Amino acid sequence: MRKASLYAVLVVMALISLIPFYVLVFTAFSPSSVSLADSGLLLRHLEWGNLSDTWKQSKLGNAMLNSAIIMAGSVGLSVIVSAGAGYVFARIGTWYNKLSFNILLFSMMIPGIINTVPLYSLMKSIHGINTHWAMILLLATGFIPQSVFLYTNFIRTLSKEIEESAVIDGCTLFEAFWRISFPLLLPITSTLIILNSINAWNNYAQSVFFLQSQARQTVPLAIGRFVQTYGANYTQMAAAALIGMLPAIAIYFVFQRYFVKGISAGAVKG
Template sequence: MKSRTVVVVVHRALLALLCLIALVPFVVVLKLAFFTDGGSFTFSHFAGVADEFNILRAFFNSAVITVGAIVILLVCSSLAGYSIARNHIVTNKVIYYTFLFCMMIPAVINSVPLYKVMQAIGGINSQPAMMFLLAANSMPFATFLIAGYMSNIPIELEEAASVDGASALQRFARIVLPMLKPVFMSIIIIQGIGIWNNYAQVVFYLQDPSVQTIPLAMQLFFQQYGAQWHLMSAATVIAMLPALLTFVFGQKYFMSGLSSGALKG
């Protein structure tokens, strides 16, 4: 019994140590962003970021692209996942395994053909085109989770609604969608943060400063103000705030949606 207690104590001590190590960079960034060299609390570094570099425009661009891409992603992946989970036909199985295969392909491999496609459709420096592209990149993972999560939803609920005269679209909208909230939150946290932080694609397709997102703006900002650590830290806080808030308010749904979608697929 004593040996087991020792193991538990050591295990928790190691976890606490790892948590402290992980928190060190955040503490340093917050200290530099909110305190002067003399130790006084201040918001002047954030005002300096807004005055010296138009990071607020980049913040707005990222917000528009991220929200638009997430809406497109949730609509398309929920419909695809619903069809795959409920209609066990050969075509759906082929689509499902195609999605799984696409998850194994690094996005950088598609950079050249995607650029040619975006150029052909006039998608360079286009926020709507960027929304669809980022949503498409995230669709395999989102569809995989939703199709798996659908296995937890009893089909008898839909059959009862069908007996009452509900169409397939009504059953999906009124019964299935409300139950997908946990897996939707998992997708928003994982893919939404990935879309917000995306650099590999946007660096090719958003070249005009007026449509550039936070990652591109941060790169330019660091190149110009790399030695001004207080301004860099303030810009970092602005950039990471939406991702942090999304995880804090959505984390209670995160694990249930992720584990149910992954295990039942």
């Protein structure tokens, strides 16, 4: 009975969390003259033309390409750097490594938005405004502290014997990690890919400052500019938001199998 009650509560919570998404889909596919109240909560006719019209008018194709480049670069860079750093912190317990790890943990408590002014000055001095590479470095730097923390705690749960055996067989410590240990980090790597990809795809605070050119705008900027141009057309606004979120949803479904396992092992064990 207790277990059934728990499942019932979870189902209710899941349904409540799906309400905003349902309203978004309903608005995106409904005729502009039909409201949620008028239809009795059920959409009887899908207006697929809303998506095609919004796609053409909002120029989301170029924005998606920009977002994909920045997302792939920042997530890939953060995974490579964080996995290597996490391995060092987990396996080599020197005082210097412990101090560096604590500094990384402290940096996680600093809101990234407060660094906008000095970052803008830095980006301008290195000619990084309106460039993909600068945004990749910026976002990857923001992802690294949390990623290192999760990698470090996850690696501490792995047995050292398999790495030691590889070293005895002639592998260097570097080779032992990337060939033997890194494939075992798939759960936490998948978790970080999901978290960091969604954060990179949805990033607005930094993008609005450092990607001022329309040719370099990302999906959130393109949607914001689209709304400013065409006004409060809720059907098109919902269609643009739905199109913009589809890649992030796809990434989650690809890697969600390992998500819970990775986040629990990386954050609790150690």
